[in-house]
Amino acid sequence: GNSVTQMEGPVTLSEEAFLTINCTYTATGYPSLFWYVQYPGEGLQLLLKATKADDKGSNKGFEATYRKETTSFHLEKGSVQVSDSAVYFCALSVGAGNMLTFGGGTRLMVKP
Amino acid sequence: DAGVIQSPRHEVTEMGQEVTLRCKPISGHNSLFWYRQTMMRGLELLIYFNNNVPIDDSGMPEDRFSAKMPNASFSTLKIQPSEPRDSAVYFCASRRTDTGELFFGEGSRLTVL
Numbered sequence: 001g002n003s004v005t006q007m008e009g010p011v012t013l014s015e016e017a018f019l020t021i022n023c024t025y026t027a028t029g030y031p032s033l034f035w036y037v038q039y040p041g042e043g044l045q046l047l048l049k050a051t052k053a054d055d056k057g058s059n060k061g062f063e064a065t066y067r068k069e070t071t072s073f074h075l076e077k078g079s080v081q082v083s084d085s086a087v088y089f090c091a092l093s094v095g096a097g098n099m100l101t102f103g104g105g106t107r108l109m110v111k112p
Numbered sequence: 113d114a115g116v117i118q119s120p121r122h123e124v125t126e127m128g129q130e131v132t133l134r135c136k137p138i139s140g141h142n143s144l145f146w147y148r149q150t151m152m153r154g155l156e157l158l159i160y161f162n163n164n165v166p167i168d169d170s171g172m173p174e175d176r177f178s179a180k181m182p183n184a185s186f187s188t189l190k191i192q193p194s195e196p197r198d199s200a201v202y203f204c205a206s207r208r209t210d211t212g213e214l215f216f217g218e219g220s221r222l223t224v225l
Contacts, residue, residue: 042218043203093212100214104154
């Protein structure tokens, strides 16, 4: 079956620190990979995605590279801001018509 | 463009009462999903529809939960009777067919006393 494993949080960083949130997956087939972000009191929204090996998704200073050899899709940002405090979900989908499989989410807290 | 619209945003009810949550997906999206989110269990998929037809309801906790999608622009999730352990945030999401991206509503926070 399909599954996504994320590092457990919370992750607490000071402003301008470097961020890495690890994500690994198992999939039957060739998945597309996603990172969603959930700000307090809101629903999830797509942050970035990658659809094939070695693709790099990027948005709002966040990046993640689809690594097929290590089945990973780690999220990185060079300098976090307080406004990045949120819960981050890694997810995969096999086939455009199939549902997303989400990881458990990682809470990020950025302190001024 | 309007996103996924859910109502009510907040509901507080007493155990045993019927609860109905509503969702209007984004026009043109063919798939609709209901999720439940709690601190203990995280994000759980309850049921999803393709072209208004339920495809997978294996995540529905028990017979007290039911979901319908009478047309492409409306879906309901009903809990009858409600119990305190149903307290959670319930999210509706619709999927853009060409990219597979999910668009979530802002959620309905349910508290069952």
